[in-house]
Every structure is written in structure tokens, then in C-alpha cells.
Amino acid sequence: MGHDLDVLAARFGRHYPRWLLALLIISTMTMVLSSTSINVALPAIMQDFAIGRPLAQWLVTGVLAAMTSGLLLSSWAQARFGPRATLLTSFGLFLVTSLVAPFVTSIWALIAIRIVQGLCAGIAQPLSMVLIFRTYPGEGRGMALGLFGLGAMMAPALGPTLAGFLVDHFGWRAVFWLPAPVCILSLVGGALLLPTLRSLTPPRLDVPGFILLNLALFGILAALAEAQRFGWLHDATLLTGAVGLLGLAAFLWRCTHHSAPLLPLRLWRNASFRHTSWVSMVLGVSLFGVTYLVPLYVQTVEGYSASDAGLLLLPTGLVLGVAVFAGGWLSDKLAARWLLVGGLGLLTLSTAGQALMGTGASFWAICAWASLGRLGIGGIMPGVSTAAVQDLPAEELAPATGTISFMRQLGGALGINLLTFFIEWRHVAEGASAAGDAQAFVQSFWLLTALFALALWPAWLLRSKR
Structure with missing residues (x-):
């Protein structure tokens, strides 16, 4: 096939692993960077939408919660669709949401966009590691993983630096355009460099488990946020808290009874x-x-x-x-x-x-x-x-x-x-x-x-x- 790993290596020569590594580092850094670049824009967003910290923090916690879910989806998506289709879809969704975000007029729409971006980042990051292992089977793997890890770890600190300049000179909406050029580069480079690597026997996704996990995550986070806004005994706090705790209990039960759980609880032994x-x-x-x-x-x-x-x-x-x-x-x-x-x-x-x-x-x-x-x-x-x-x-x-x-x-x-x-x-x-x-x-x-x-x-x- 035209995008098998061996075919791509032959087409681009001995520098193919380096080109792919550069693409993965830049793409992953951009997605991770966006998770923290919003931090310096929060005061401006709070003023523009007339909201307080309890609601504004969803722009950060929503991303991280979605990234958490995405991490558990990544291995299934890689086996089911292959890294090429999965990463190109993630890059594409990230680009679309980055372009749409500055034009929304509702804080909840902006939060929803951030959650989609977090899911894309959560899926993409582990897949990049898989590709590095496959393209660097021996010599050079340690250095490649070190460079990739360095980029992923520095991104959370570099994001606010770039975003701060944009906020002061162009307003908070410019922060969402920050990743757009790199997303376009990632789509073009990914179409050329990403291999398929689909599994012939992909595992089944535990859909009920994934739903329960997200009910638990977002329910508990929502309960804490609503308690800040309305108090512990408000209906919204009690409802979201109940959904979160029941979802958590059901998710943990399913993890102990499913043959291939999303979260292998046996490890805690x-x-x-x-x-x-x-x-x-x-x-x-x-x-x-x-x-x-x-x-x-x-x-x-x-x-x-x-x-x-x-x-x-x-x-x-x-x-x-x-x-x-x-x-x-x-x-x-x-x-x-x-x-x-x-x-x-x-x-x-x-x-x-x-x-x-x-x-x-x-x-x-x-x-x-x-x-x-x-x-x-x-x-x-x-x-x-x-x-x-x-x-x-x-x-x-x-x-x-x-x-x-x-x-x-x-x-x-x-x-x-x-x-x-x-x-x-x-x-x-x-x-x-x-x-x-x-x-x-x-x-x-x-x-x-x-x-x-x-x-x-x-x-x-x-x-x-x-």
C-alpha cells in the first residue's frame, strides 16, 4: 500500500524517521501548548463574557478532562483506524475548532470547543509515541523519545508566553488562532508522512465503560464548579454530583468485571x-x-x-x-x-x-x-x-x-x-x-x-x- 511504513521509508530515504519525528513533535507541542495558552487569557475572557472563575476554569479543566478520556481511546483508535487516519482526523478537528472558536458568542459553546480540542490532543499524544517506537526500532530511539518528551513538557510553559503577547495586542480571540498554522502544516505533512499501520484484529471498544468514565469525570468536575457558583445544596450541584459519583461507582464496577477494561484496576494490587x-x-x-x-x-x-x-x-x-x-x-x-x-x-x-x-x-x-x-x-x-x-x-x-x-x-x-x-x-x-x-x-x-x-x-x- 502507498502509505505502509516500509513504502514511506523507501520513498523518503534514510531521513524519513527524522521528518516524521519533527512532524510529531511540532504537532503534539501545538496541541499540548493550547491546553495552557488559555491561562493568560482567562481574565480577558471573564471580563468579556461577564463570568467568574468557577465558570471560566472549565476552559482549562474541560480540556484536561477530555485529554484524560482521549488517552484511553488512543490505543483502540490506532488499532481500529490506524495512526494515519486517526491523527489526520485529530489535526483536522483541531484546526476547525481553532478557526471557529473566536466567533462564538456563548461561553458554553467556547467550553464545548475546548473539550473537543482536549479529546483530539489526548488521542494524538500516545499515538505519536507508538510511531516513534515503530520508526526507531533500535539506534536513535532514546534520543527521539527524549526530544519528543522535551517538546511535550516545554509546551505548557511556552503556551502562555506566546498567548500573552497575542492577548495584549490582538485580544483573547487570537489565542485560538495560534495553533491554526501548525495544524495546516500537520495536515499537509501528515498526508505525506504518516503510515497506516492498521491492526488486522482491532480490539473492541468498551463503549459503556467509556460513557461511564466521562459521566464520572465531568459530573464530579461539574459538581465542584456548581458548588462554587450556587452552593452545595443547590439542585444543579446535587444532580451533577449524583451523576458523577454514580458514574464513578458504575465505571469501577465495570472495570472489575470486563475482560478488557479501560482502566486495569488489577495494577493497584x-x-x-x-x-x-x-x-x-x-x-x-x-x-x-x-x-x-x-x-x-x-x-x-x-x-x-x-x-x-x-x-x-x-x-x-x-x-x-x-x-x-x-x-x-x-x-x-x-x-x-x-x-x-x-x-x-x-x-x-x-x-x-x-x-x-x-x-x-x-x-x-x-x-x-x-x-x-x-x-x-x-x-x-x-x-x-x-x-x-x-x-x-x-x-x-x-x-x-x-x-x-x-x-x-x-x-x-x-x-x-x-x-x-x-x-x-x-x-x-x-x-x-x-x-x-x-x-x-x-x-x-x-x-x-x-x-x-x-x-x-x-x-x-x-x-x-x-
Whole structure:
């Protein structure tokens, strides 16, 4: 066939793996970048639509929740349709939604568009990893995976930097046009370079399980959001909360009774995996929650422009890039336990430092404390990847890796939702004033400090295995 992997390799020669790797890095970075680029635009969107933080946070948590679902769809879509059709469809949907988003006049329509974009990103990211494994069967695979991981990890920090400039000069709608040129490039390059690789015996998708998962995810997130807007005893809060909890119970029951569950709960019987899964959730909070909180804090309390708020995160992204490579090097010399404990320790110091600064801190002081946390993430990431599978048999490596990614995304979605809830609660408790807003953000940094400190316990319980 014209798009089999061997045919494409023969057509484009020995540089084909590099061309495909470049396409996958750029495409994935753009999708991941869009998940955080909206952060610096939230104050402008809130003002334009006359909404508060509880509703605006759906533009971030909706994406992360959909990415979480998409991760579980990815392997099925790859086997059923092949990476070529799946990725081209994802790129196409992402492009269409990026072009349509600036013209919507309803905040709920904008949230729906963001959810579609999150689903596309969640499906595309694991597929890119599969293609790298297939095109780099031996020599060069480590470097290829390192470059791909570097792009995926730096994207959340680079997104707000680019978006901040666009918001200040062209308005928040320009943020949605940011990924459009790369999506067009991805469609053209994908049509030329992406292989088919369809499975002759694709697995069946557990449709009821997937529906129950989304009812659980979005129901629980909606209940927390509605509680912020209307109170815990409002009908909307009780209804969405009931849907979420019943969906969660039914999903967990189905996972224990289905022959091929979306989430293999048997993995939690392994102590190393169980401890690492909680650390992975905290990693999601640190990656996405802090990237959400810091720009919102400096714009709301410190009076930064969108450009300055985005620029603040640029050095943290560069530090993260260096830290990821350093963490990978250390993972060959230290047990995963020490990487996790050290990384969580740095995260704890980072958020404690940001809380102790109070208001009026300098640009570089805020940047330095945030960068310290990024150094910690650089150690946690390879530690999580290693610790999750260190005591598992070979046949469990693939489901364990996918499940750990799921837990990281879930931590990001729940973390942002809970942070928003906490800020709104403390804002009202502190007098619903500008000073109350400042105190609420300071207390939210203390909340993160406590969370990161608590995560040291499961990390410490891991066996020191090399």
C-alpha cells in the first residue's frame, strides 16, 4: 500500500524517521501548548463574557478532562483506524475548532470547543509515541523519545508566553488562532508522512465503560464548579454530583468485571504501582495546576499584563527542559525512590516560597521560586516512569504506562478544579475584596505545599530498586 511504513521509508530515504519525528513533535507541542495558552487569557475572557472563575476554569479543566478520556481511546483508535487516519482526523478537528472558536458568542459553546480540542490532543499524544517506537526500532530511539518528551513538557510553559503577547495586542480571540498554522502544516505533512499501520484484529471498544468514565469525570468536575457558583445544596450541584459519583461507582464496577477494561484496576494490587500512581496525580497538579495558578495570580493580584504573565513562565519552561534531561541522566544512577523524594521536596519548597513572598514580590523572585518547582518536576517525571513498572511483569508494562499517564492528566484536571474552588471559598471568607483575593491566592500556595509534602509519604514507601 502507498502509505505502509516500509513504502514511506523507501520513498523518503534514510531521513524519513527524522521528518516524521519533527512532524510529531511540532504537532503534539501545538496541541499540548493550547491546553495552557488559555491561562493568560482567562481574565480577558471573564471580563468579556461577564463570568467568574468557577465558570471560566472549565476552559482549562474541560480540556484536561477530555485529554484524560482521549488517552484511553488512543490505543483502540490506532488499532481500529490506524495512526494515519486517526491523527489526520485529530489535526483536522483541531484546526476547525481553532478557526471557529473566536466567533462564538456563548461561553458554553467556547467550553464545548475546548473539550473537543482536549479529546483530539489526548488521542494524538500516545499515538505519536507508538510511531516513534515503530520508526526507531533500535539506534536513535532514546534520543527521539527524549526530544519528543522535551517538546511535550516545554509546551505548557511556552503556551502562555506566546498567548500573552497575542492577548495584549490582538485580544483573547487570537489565542485560538495560534495553533491554526501548525495544524495546516500537520495536515499537509501528515498526508505525506504518516503510515497506516492498521491492526488486522482491532480490539473492541468498551463503549459503556467509556460513557461511564466521562459521566464520572465531568459530573464530579461539574459538581465542584456548581458548588462554587450556587452552593452545595443547590439542585444543579446535587444532580451533577449524583451523576458523577454514580458514574464513578458504575465505571469501577465495570472495570472489575470486563475482560478488557479501560482502566486495569488489577495494577493497584502492586505496591510500587499504587504508590507511584498517587505521585503521578500530584505531578499532574504541579504541571498544570501551577501553570494555571501563577498567571492568574500575577494578573489578578500583582496587576501584570497578559504578556508579562506569559513571559514569567518562559524561563520556567527552559529550566524544565534542562531538568528533564538531567532527571533522565540521574535515573540511570539513582533509584526512582530518591528521584521522587528529591523532586517532591523541591516542589514543596517552591510553593512554600511563593506563599511566603506575599504580594509585591519582584518578577524575578516569582520566576525563581516557580523555576525551583520545575527542577523538581524534572526529577519526578523519570522517577514516575521507572517506579510505576519496576515490580511489574513484562506483559503489564504497556497498560501500566498508559494508566500512569491517565493518572497524571486526571490530577491536572482535578487539581485546577479544586484550586479554583479553594480560591473562591477563601476569597469570600477573607471579605470578598482585593485584599481577600490576595490572601486567597497565598493560601492556595500553602494548600499546594501541603499536598506536595503529603506526596512524599507514598514516594518514601517505594523500594529502592535499581
